Amino acid sequence: MTTAIAVSGLVKDFGPRTRALDGLELQVETGEVHGFLGPNGAGKTTTIRVLLGLLRADDGHVALLGGDPWHGAAGLHRRLAYVPGEVNLWPNLTGGEVIDVLGDLRGGLDPHRREELLERLQLDPTKKIRAYSKGNRQKVALVAAFSSDVELYLLDEPTSGLDPLMEAVFQDLVQELRADGRSVLLSSHILAEVEALCDRVTIIRAGRAAESGTFDDLRHLTRTSVVVDTAKPLGSVGQWPGVHDARVHDRHAELSVDPGELNHLLGRLVDLDVRSIITSPPTLEELFMRHYGEDIAVSARDAAEAVMAR
Amino acid sequence: MSGFTGTFRLVRLALRRDRITLPAWILGMAGFLAATTAMFEDSYERHPQLLEPDTRIVVENPGMRVLGLVTGSSVGGYTLHRDALTLAVLAAMMSVLAVVRHTRQSEELGREELLGAGVVGRYASLTAAVLVALAANVVLVVLLGLGMVVAGQPAAGSLVAGASIALVGVAFTGVAAVTSQLASTARGAIGLAGAGLGVSFMLAALGNMLGTVDSAALRVTSAWPAWLSPIGWGQQLRPFADNTWWPLGLAVVVLASLCSLAVVLVGKRDVGRGMWPERRGAAHASPALLSSAGLVWRLQRGALLGWVIGLLGFGLVFGALSDQIGGLEGEATEWYTTFGGDVDLLGAYWASMMQMAGMAVAIYVVTLLLRLHHDEAQGELEAVLGTAVSRVRWLGAYAVNALVGSVLLLLVFAVAMALTGGQVLGGTGSLLRDLIGAALIQLPAIGVLGAAVVTVIMLLPRWSVGLSWALVVGSVFAGPMFGPSLGLPTWLVDLSPFTHVPNAPAVDPTIGPIFGLCLACGLLTAAAVLLLRRRNLTLPA
Structure with missing residues (x-):
């Protein structure tokens, strides 16, 4: 075939x-x-x-x-x-x-x-x-x-x-x-x-x-988003390896984590006494927006440069 | 807000869009008139004694009166007789195309919808289009007049001469305003107006042919049909003699009435639709449609029918004129002898008519072949080549239709001419045989022009429309009908394929030139095929 x-x-x-x-x-x-x-x-x-x-x-x-x-x-x-x-x-x-x-x-x-x-x-x-x-x-x-x-x-x-x-x-x-x-x-x-x-x-x-x-392939290439509530303060979770875009409010955090680092992150969160956790794999829209978004960023930068060049 | 809100802004938009097109039309026409006037002025300065006899020939010969009128003997009047019909047709087409471009074509392409959504009244587009066409015709009067003045003609007559041409443009501005409402496509609106132009020409020609000549043989009083035609009104201005202005009023009245009618029609119809409702059609394709050649046939059969009717009419008229030729003298005879009429003046007349028909059919072939470019640029080609049709087969479909169409049109003309010619002279049978042979011998030259146009489409698709028409106009003017009279150099005259068409039936055709034309056609076609197989298609984004 x-x-x-x-x-x-x-x-x-x-x-x-x-x-x-x-x-x-x-x-x-x-x-x-x-x-x-x-x-x-x-x-x-x-x-x-x-x-x-x-x-x-x-x-x-x-x-x-x-x-x-x-x-x-x-x-x-x-x-x-x-x-x-x-x-x-x-x-x-x-x-x-x-x-x-x-x-x-x-x-x-x-x-x-x-x-x-x-x-x-x-x-x-x-x-x-x-x-x-x-x-x-x-x-x-x-x-x-x-x-x-x-x-x-x-x-x-x-x-x-x-x-x-x-x-x-x-x-x-x-x-x-x-x-x-x-x-x-x-x-x-x-x-x-x-x-x-x-x-x-x-x-x-x-x-x-x-x-x-396949979608699974692509998802594995992309960060998972995590919303977590813990009993102890989350503190420095933003600096942990593989964690990005973290928004921490005392005992509540929203963040995304690199594909290979999810297990490691969970291990460390357990120490902080997890009350609830939601992990969601990226949607196709997020996959697409990641590439599309770069395009928008690039074209915005190009436009800005074009304006500066005048 | 009135129905005319936004007209001024649309006029500016139209002028901006036409900033190259309209000046090119006007300057081209004025330049052509100035050049030919200078040429005749020069030749009659050297032989002034010939002017009056030459004028008498034009006045007395009904065939010559088809082209227009001359009143009194003047270089300006004589020149205008040669140019008037060409210029009148060009002025009409300039106006029709301008009006359609800014009304029906805008609607067809969906631009009107966008404009209409702005602060724009219902009648604004139509009004703007008419105003722009009208302005172009006013400028045309001045520049045509200027062209003749520069070439040494009296100012008053020159200005009237300009008006006699622009009058036709003004009347057809009105015609196009109405046809743009009737037809639902730009092509249809132009075609309807073009049919009107054909009728207008026939009426003027008929009126002049049936007219009476005064005793000095320097003035024709036209019969009534000429008064039904804008082309006829233009001729009645009689520049360089009477300098009558009032027939211009007829054109203005026609313009005003037709524009009022168009405004009424605009108020009655939906944007994007014509007055004639969209009819339903077949749910299934007929078997004849199911091939690439059948598809092309279907797409152009309406246009072909129009050409058949036109050539049938001309064939009947020109055949009926055959018995007038024997009485010709002077310059007209000389002109015919260039078609091999030393012994056989009648044969030369037929040969010249066949060459004219050959050029007309070549124009049809070019309009057909330019659809190749249209298919490509508009995107229909994408759907066709997405199927199992190869590029070369697509080209072949057009070639087959061009050949079938040309043969059909030439036969129609030859048979029509033989029928009425046989009627006035007798001997229909042998005349039929001679004329059919003389007609079909035009095919190689038509083929060369067609193949050249296809090569241009393959080589320079974006410029192909303009270049193709330049090739047509160049071949016609360098050809045997005009080239020698215009005093063009021999090498230029030889470049036109029409120069090499044998002057049958006056002279027996020789194989050499026919073979040469076929060879040129074959080489150009091969080049076109090679280019077509190599290049990217210029599809819409």
Whole structure:
């Protein structure tokens, strides 16, 4: 069984000054739903366009379903379906016509599946594309993609225009694909969606994979937050090894602790007679914010420097 | 807050957006008029005795009256006859594009929604667009007039000449204000206004052709159809002779009524929608749509239908004029002999008409091929190439449609011309055969221009629209219809693919130039394919 997507050291420049992808690593195993997370402008869409052979990699190795997407694009595309983030279609065709055209250009679609999907996503196929809202245009692309019987689905922020009801339908559909053994690359910044659907995630930041792995892997890399009440004063807990961001109020403390230091911390807390303790593993949101937050900090610093430079 | 609140600010926004576009249109037109005026001024300064006989030819020949009117013998009037139709069409298109750009296109792209959410009245965008187009036409009057004055023409006549052109722009400002309300896309609004322009041209041409010539053969009194057309009104100003101003009032009345109608329509419709309700369509694609070529066919069949109707009309008219050609004398004869008519003047007339049709079809092909760039820049291409369609097949889909469309249009023109030509001259059967051959021989030159445009799209996607039209305009003006008359150097004339089209049916075609054109077409296509396979796509962010 080959890997569905194997990207290593991928570099993509737009002109001499703009490096969109800077040594990206991305590995999607066959049969997994892989989350692709990152702030706007991190390079998610660029990566997917390189995977589709629409953009040419400047450096690095890209394998899609075991083939080279730049040279074998059309042949590989028979085996995958793509939902773009910004769905631009022909304004004077109807939704139904577009679904049929796209399905046929890919090598045919299943008419029963098409009807079922139209029903489940509540899409009227007789309207012209220009009369659809963003969410409905997205549904057109989703129906076209999910009516095709393919091995790999590339979904670029496919639910950004869907309402919560449709979002739930979408999640059901992806679960069914997973049960069927299909591979999915799901680019998104809706964390709840990724948490609900994905086996593994890659977090991309400024064109690099900041982290990659299962949620458990990622959690183990990240600090646990601890809220503790003790009988004796907590005092110098803030200086203990592995403890960060401690806020101590006499016998109550809120702090976070490095992954390897939790056991050690507990040992020392026992001496202070623990009354209650809550430890919570980091949520995906916290994981994401850690990287996202650095970005915000960096861009704020850049902006400040730019102002100073004037 | 009135319905016009914010108009002034929107005018400033529009002027800022058009700060390159509108000056380029106006200066281009004024420069063209000044250059051609200077050329004729120079040539008639050396041979003043030719001016009156040349003018008589233009007045007496109904075919020449299609282009416009000349009244009395003057260099300015004679020049304007050559340029007026081109300039009138350009002035109309400048106005239509400006109005649509700031109304329907803004709505289509969703900008109007953002503007409308500000302190902006319901009619402000429309009013601003009309004011900007109107201002452009006022500047156009002055600069066109200035262009002729600089080239040595009397001031009063020059100014009237400028007004006779800008009058068409003013009327079509009003037309575009209404079509922008009717159609729900910019493309549709421009197409409707363009159809109006075509009708306007046909009415003026018909009115002039059916007009009566005075005894001195220096003045045509147009028949009534010319009075139904803004292009006709412009001609009735008769610059450098009567210098009549009052038909300008007709254009102003039309502008005012059409703008009032547009305002009423704006008040009746939703932002983002046209007056014509969105119809429902098929829930399933028809089998004909299910291929990349079928998809392209579907996307452009409406435009093709318009071209078929246009070329059918022109073919019928020009065929019916065939029996007028035998009576030609003087300069007109010389012009036709450049199409190989030493012995066969009629054959030369047909050859020149076929070349004209060839250039028109080339324009259609370029509009079609520029959709390649549109697909890429607007993002539809992303969805197509995300399927099993390869880049080269996508290009092939357009090439097939360009070929089928060109053949169809050329055949329609040839058959139409042969039908009416056979009617006035007899011998429809052999004429049909000759004209179909003469029409299809235009294909290689059309192919060269098409392949050049595709190469430009692949090489410089961001600049491709402007460069492509520059190629078209350059090829037409350097070509056999205008190049020699404009006194362009031979090497430049030879660069136009149209120069190398055999002058069938006047002269039997030789294989050499046809082979050369096919070779050039093939090489350019190969270059385009290579570039397409190598480059990144310029998709929207």
